Amino acid sequence: MKIVVVGPGAIGCLVAALLAKTKEEVWLLDKESERAKFLDQHGIKIEGLANFEVKIPTTSDPQKIKTADIVIICVKSYDTKKAILHAKALIGDKTIILTLQNGLGNIELINEVLDDERTIGAVTNMGATKLVEGHIRYAGKGETIIGSLDGSIGVSLRDIRELFIRAGIQTRISRDIKSALWSKLIINVGINPLTALTRLPNGKLLVFEGTRLLMSQAVTEAVKVCRRKKIKLLFEDPLSKVEAVCEATATNISSMLQDVLRKKRTEIDAINGVIVRLGQELNVPVPVNSMLVSLVKTLEESYSYTVAEVK
Ligand code: KPL
Secondary structure (H helix, E strand, O other): OEEEEEOOOHHHHHHHHHHHOOOOEEEEEOOOHHHHHHHHHHOEEEEEOOOEEEOOOEEOOHHHHOOOOEEEEOOOHHHHHHHHHHHHHHOOOOOEEEEOOOOOOHHHHHHHHHOOOOOEEEEEEEEEEEEEOOEEEEEEEEEEEEEEOOOOOOHHHHHHHHHHHHOOOOEEEOOOHHHHHHHHHHHHHHHHHHHHHHOOOHHHHHOOHHHHHHHHHHHHHHHHHHHHOOOOOOOOOHHHHHHHHHHHOOOOOOHHHHHHHOOOOOOHHHOHHHHHHHHHHHOOOOHHHHHHHHHHHHHHHOOOOOHHHHO
């Protein structure tokens, strides 16, 4: 089986490395040719919950890989369209496409670009941090949920589950992937921008009154939007769930804080930005999410300022 992971970020590298252990043919596709060369030469090193090194053929040229059986999209949500267009040469009539990304709207966007309905959605609670290029800390073994938008369970879904389980990725199929995606979104809404703005690891958000208050307000707004959309969450008490995730991932540097520390664009638009857009559309007040989006965007826009310029 030929499997291509698109996007060698923390989760992309971790998934590719775990899949490579199944002895299937695994490739990494990167948009950046220099980085692809580096990863191709040096391989991927995993530490933490598993400790191993593996060589994975990596390229920025999809023509070198040709048609794949499975394409797993792990790029940042703002790069989805570009990544699919770049990966088009990999996608044949029978290729299974799976999106393993943060935020909402990725399945729909991929289907739109490919003009079909075959994309499988996934939510993962595995924790991974990129230490340096190709060197990943595997910090949490959470469950991965996969499913199609229409709730049907076909051969592709079963194949992916079987493959992931062989790779040691704890996986189940859901008939309601929207519910899983929204449930993960609520967790990211409550944690990611607050860690990015305060530079605190997840667990420390619970220590301070200010971050606790903003977390509760941001989550309450998001849950109202979710209820208005008649989405059923996977948990009864969303705020307690977000707090429990903070505790379970206490020392994690959230993906958004990792982006800010690297002065990279964040996924704020696909996380709190979605709540703001839908809140406005559905007449649900979302002032705290609006403020968090504005602050994170300001942070991104001011990366290049030096203190002297700010004065
Ligand atoms: O998904 C995450 C992220 O960092 O994006 C959480 C659950 C917040 C773990 O860090």
